[in-house]
Amino acid sequence: DAKTTQPNSMESNEEEPVHLPCNHSTISGTDYIHWYRQLPSQGPEYVIHGLTSNVNNRMASLAIAEDRKSSTLILHRATLRDAAVYYCILRRIQGAQKLVFGQGTRLTINP
Amino acid sequence: NAGVMQNPRHLVRRRGQEARLRCSPMKGHSHVYWYRQLPEEGLKFMVYLQKENIIDESGMPKERFSAEFPKEGPSILRIQQVVRGDSAAYFCASSHTSGSTYEQYFGPGTRLTVT
Numbered sequence: 001d002a003k004t005t006q007p008n009s010m011e012s013n014e015e016e017p018v019h020l021p022c023n024h025s026t027i028s029g030t031d032y033i034h035w036y037r038q039l040p041s042q043g044p045e046y047v048i049h050g051l052t053s054n055v056n057n058r059m060a061s062l063a064i065a066e067d068r069k070s071s072t073l074i075l076h077r078a079t080l081r082d083a084a085v086y087y088c089i090l091r092r093i094q095g096a097q098k099l100v101f102g103q104g105t106r107l108t109i110n111p
Numbered sequence: 112n113a114g115v116m117q118n119p120r121h122l123v124r125r126r127g128q129e130a131r132l133r134c135s136p137m138k139g140h141s142h143v144y145w146y147r148q149l150p151e152e153g154l155k156f157m158v159y160l161q162k163e164n165i166i167d168e169s170g171m172p173k174e175r176f177s178a179e180f181p182k183e184g185p186s187i188l189r190i191q192q193v194v195r196g197d198s199a200a201y202f203c204a205s206s207h208t209s210g211s212t213y214e215q216y217f218g219p220g221t222r223l224t225v226t
Contacts, residue, residue: 032212043115043202043217044154087154097209098144098156098167 004088009106012078020073020105022088027068030093035062035073037084038104044087047073083109113138115205115218123224130190130197132221136205143186144204144215145178154202160186193225 005023012018024033034049048055048062050071055062061074075082087104116135124130136143145157147170159167160180171178175193180186190197200222204215 034214038154043204043220045217046214049212049214093210096167096169097142097159097206098170099146099154099204099215100156101146101154103153 004090004102006086006088006102006105008103009108011108011110013110014080015077018075018078018082018107018109020075020086020088020107021070022072023070024088024090025069027090028092030095031090032093033062033064033068033071034089034091034099035060036087036089036099036101038087039081039084044099044101047086049091078107078109080109080111083107115203115216117201117203117218117221119221120219121222121224123226124193125226126194127192130193130223132188132190132201132203132223134186134188134203134205134218136186136203137207137216140205140207140216142206142209143180144206145186145188146202146204148200148202148220150199157188190223193223195225198223198225 032049032051035047036044037047038044048057048060050062063072085104085106087101118133141162143160146154148154156170158171158178163182175191177189200220202217202220204217206213206215
């Protein structure tokens with residue numbers, strides 16, 4: 001499986017945008033980019049996924065670099081509830097169904 | 112529209128006892144996954160099951176651990192003769208179908224403590 005690299009931690013202020021980066025330089029053409037997050041003492045929660053084009057949903061936006069070697073999860077207006085560990089995960093089309101979690105980025109939101 | 116349910120939420124067992132963790136997937140979901148999160152560590156895949164079948168058990172320890180997902184009822188993760196190193200949070204997830212575009216929905220987890 002292709003590997004992802006994320007910063008260990010990031011900090012932002014409430015009501016400001018947050019850009020969470022993920023590097024995946026060995027991504028293959030059949031890898032989807034998924035983001036999950038885990039709030040304290042809870043199970044992981046799906047956030048968003050994409051293949052090549054940028055994606056938006058009610059939770060966040062996903063910006064994918066043209067060469068697909070990196071992506072950025074964008075929280076447009078962070079709230080205290082967004083404090084969590086964010087995981088960037090590659091999932092191959094027709095590949096294994098399991099999610100392979102790295103260490104993720106621990107996001108702290110300051111009031 | 113109930114989400115993934117896990118019980119118990121907290122389980123305390125003495126060394127050598129058995130632990131049974133239950134997972135009821137979301138309504139209409141026939142794919143179940145178990146993950147383990149050791150203290151201060153990341154989430155690790157354990158096993159993937161469909162109804163009555165184990166599809167991928169590449170993350171399951173070779174001994175003492177077993178999983179099932181019967182035709183009727185919840186999925187069960189069973190740990191025999193627990194040891195202190197089994198203390199962890201165990202999360203179950205379910206999905207409607209397989210495929211890399213389908214998200215997995217996670218339950219709240221069972222926190223197992225072995226004394």
